Amino acid sequence: MDEALRAVADPTRRAIMELVRDGERSAGQLADRFPQMSRPAVSQHLRVLADAGLVDVRRDGNRRMYALRPQGLADAAGFIERMWSTQLRRLKEAVENE
Amino acid sequence: MDEALRAVADPTRRAIMELVRDGERSAGQLADRFPQMSRPAVSQHLRVLADAGLVDVRRDGNRRMYALRPQGLADAAGFIERMWSTQLRRLKEAVENE
DNA sequence: AGGCTATGTAAGCAACTTCTTACACTCTAG
DNA sequence: CTAGAGTGTAAGAAGTTGCTTACATAGCCT
Numbered sequence: 001m002d003e004a005l006r007a008v009a010d011p012t013r014r015a016i017m018e019l020v021r022d023g024e025r026s027a028g029q030l031a032d033r034f035p036q037m038s039r040p041a042v043s044q045h046l047r048v049l050a051d052a053g054l055v056d057v058r059r060d061g062n063r064r065m066y067a068l069r070p071q072g073l074a075d076a077a078g079f080i081e082r083m084w085s086t087q088l089r090r091l092k093e094a095v096e097n098e
Numbered sequence: 099m100d101e102a103l104r105a106v107a108d109p110t111r112r113a114i115m116e117l118v119r120d121g122e123r124s125a126g127q128l129a130d131r132f133p134q135m136s137r138p139a140v141s142q143h144l145r146v147l148a149d150a151g152l153v154d155v156r157r158d159g160n161r162r163m164y165a166l167r168p169q170g171l172a173d174a175a176g177f178i179e180r181m182w183s184t185q186l187r188r189l190k191e192a193v194e195n196e
Numbered sequence: 197a198g199g200c201t202a203t204g205t206a207a208g209c210a211a212c213t214t215c216t217t218a219c220a221c222t223c224t225a226g
Numbered sequence: 227c228t229a230g231a232g233t234g235t236a237a238g239a240a241g242t243t244g245c246t247t248a249c250a251t252a253g254c255c256t
Contacts, residue, residue, distance in 0.1 A: 002109055009107040011100055017181060027203060041245055043204060062202050062253045070182050080175050083115060084168050125233060139215055141234060160223045160232050
């Protein structure tokens with residue numbers, strides 16, 4: 001979970017995830033979407049995402065295709081849900097006490 | 099969202115959130131739970147959490163009481179859900195195509 | 197083979213994080 | 227009022243992150 005949450009904490013990486021969310025994208029296609037930063041920078045972000053299990057990589061000849069891997073967020077989602085549920089529980093208690 | 103996700107990316111801060119999840123805790127009570135690190139370190143983590151809107155602070159005489167503020171995770175939860183839903187959508191499509 | 201395309205890796209630097217110790221502040225209690 | 231408890235803030239060290247440029251690797255095409 002730690003790795004996934006640290007990966008997701010970066011806005012560029014979240015943007016990449018939004019992009020690959022709709023289907024596979026090559027490293028180059030992704031890099032093109034970030035004209036303000038160098039291609040290697042994007043490549044490094046992709047590595048972080050892959051290491052965190054947030055994207056899948058597939059070789060396609062010359063290119064590398066990246067796709068979202070939502071399971072990688074399972075534990076993070078669990079944590080957030082656990083925090084979130086507190087609100088619901090509290091709300092319920094508040095309602096019951098009035 | 100950025101601030102919340104960066105705050106949550108740290109394991110100590112997540113642990114703090116788990117602790118205040120069940121109700122208010124004073125700074126000192128929280129610091130006691132992290133014997134391996136200094137009290138000021140915990141205090142600094144609490145500040146990060148408060149700045150990110152993930153905890154509420156209340157002064158109680160000499161002490162400061164911290165409580166979880168789950169709304170602070172709303173945007174983060176939204177992001178994760180948006181990624182997550184992809185899986186469901188894909189699954190649905192896969193089922194429909196077979 | 198040789199050159200071009202697509203991509204990753206290495207090295208290094210600047211900025212940021214997360215600690216620590218030392219200090220300041222603010223209530224409460226006697 | 228003074229002492230001590232509870233807590234935040236300041237300054238600085240050490241480690242980590244996120245970039246850049248330069249280089250390496252691997253597949254494709256003529």
